[in-house]
Amino acid sequence: MQNSNPKFKNFIFIGIIFIFAFFSFYLVFENARASGTANFQIEIFYAKETHQIDTTQTFTETLSNPNGSSFDINLPADVLTSGEEIELTMYSTPEESVTTNKPLPSGKLASDIFYNISFTKVSDGSTISSFNKAVTLTFYYTDSDINGINESTLTAYHWNNSAWTALNDSTVDTSLNKVTATTQQFGDFGIFGDVSPSCGDGSCNGSETCSSCPTDCGNCSGNGGGGGGGGITTPVTSVTFSGRAYPKSTISLLKDAQIAATTIADANANFSLNISGLSGGNYIFSVYSEDNKGNR
Numbered sequence: 001m002q003n004s005n006p007k008f009k010n011f012i013f014i015g016i017i018f019i020f021a022f023f024s025f026y027l028v029f030e031n032a033r034a035s036g037t038a039n040f041q042i043e044i045f046y047a048k049e050t051h052q053i054d055t056t057q058t059f060t061e062t063l064s065n066p067n068g069s070s071f072d073i074n075l076p077a078d079v080l081t082s083g084e085e086i087e088l089t090m091y092s093t094p095e096e097s098v099t100t101n102k103p104l105p106s107g108k109l110a111s112d113i114f115y116n117i118s119f120t121k122v123s124d125g126s127t128i129s130s131f132n133k134a135v136t137l138t139f140y141y142t143d144s145d146i147n148g149i150n151e152s153t154l155t156a157y158h159w160n161n162s163a164w165t166a167l168n169d170s171t172v173d174t175s176l177n178k179v180t181a182t183t184q185q186f187g188d189f190g191i192f193g194d195v196s197p198s199c200g201d202g203s204c205n206g207s208e209t210c211s212s213c214p215t216d217c218g219n220c221s222g223n224g225g226g227g228g229g230g231g232i233t234t235p236v237t238s239v240t241f242s243g244r245a246y247p248k249s250t251i252s253l254l255k256d257a258q259i260a261a262t263t264i265a266d267a268n269a270n271f272s273l274n275i276s277g278l279s280g281g282n283y284i285f286s287v288y289s290e291d292n293k294g295n296r
Contacts, residue, residue: 046113048091052122055080063115065092069145071115072138079131085122090115098188102159104267108192109248111145111154112292117186134182137167139191141177147292148248148264149193156181159188166192200253200261200273215261219277238276244269245289254286265289 046065053059059075071092080086098114117137119128139156146154156170156179167181179191199208204217211220245251245265253261253273265271273287290296 044093044097046092046094048089051088053086053088055086056083059088061088061090063090063092065113067113067142067144069113069142070140072136072140073117074136074138075131076133076135079133079135080128081132086128087120087122088117089120090117095190098159098190099267102164102188104192105157105164107194109146109149109195109264109267111139111141111149111191113141113145114188114190115139116188119186129186130184132184134184136180136182137189139179139189141179141191143177144292146191146193148196148250150196151193153193154179154191155193157190157192158183158185160185161187164190164192195264195266198261198263200263200275214277215275238274239278239285240272240274241285241287242270242272243287245271246291249289249291251287251289254288256284257286 046067047063049061049063051059051061053075055075056078058077061073063071063073065071071090073088073090092113092115095110095112095114099110104110119131120126121128137156141154151174152172154172156167157164158167159165167183170179170181172179183189197208199213200215204213208217209220210217214220241253247265247267247269249265251263251265251271251273252259253275255275260275261273263271263273288296
């Protein structure tokens with residue numbers, strides 16, 4: 001007997017869809033299992049934009065990040081002598097997603113955000129590896145982006161498929177928080193700099209003196225009195241703390257609950273702190289790290 005109940009018909013229809021969906025999923029799963037393994041690639045973007053460009057005209061575009069930093073690209077007119085229309089793709093991404101497979105140069109720290117630029121021809125989708133004229137790149141950074149970096153040493157770098165190379169005409173404007181450079185090649189870009197001098201890093205540099213940082217520069221010598229024979233030289237007593245922390249995090253060393261020295265963990269997560277001029281006695285030392293958001 002034919003059932004005219006619409007709910008019954010809907011139930012049969014839903015059941016057919018479920019069986020079909022299950023069968024389709026089963027086929028996909030079986031295909032993946034038959035191939036052995038399934039590879040997945042996850043890309044992380046802060047921001048991403050795509051534009052078609054008339055290369056006979058000038059072109060300027062800004063990529064803005066959620067934290068207030070940004071990236072400008074400026075193409076001059078006739079950047080390609082062929083005059084072909086091209087497509088620009090640019091995106092920003094966290095440092096860790098780039099430097100995991102493309103390690104930083106020794107002694108350098110990088111800003112928190114990297115950029116990738118690529119161009120293709122609209123006519124056939126082929127990749128453009130270089131331009132006939134240089135394009136101008138401007139990196140705007142926030143103070144938190146460059147935590148632990150000596151700002152005056154910031155330089156734009158490009159990955160040349162084997163190593164990071166500095167862009168020769170790179171300049172930094174610390175009053176406007178920007179780095180500017182030109183390039184005719186594309187790919188991954190970032191801004192790198194030297195580690196900021198800090199008391200306790202083992203080097204007496206920057207504005208450090210024996211008064212401001214005896215840990216690195218030694219104790220200031222007093223004006224001794226005249227006469228007398230040879231005296232007794234008191235040996236310098238020091239202690240070194242080394243370990244690993246999150247790259248670019250600030251490491252603080254406390255002696256008897258007071259900050260005695262600070263430093264920045266390098267790109268490989270290593271740090272070292274030294275305190276000298278200790279007299280005999282008992283001390284309580286502790287060490288903690290802090291990221292650029294204040295998390296300990």
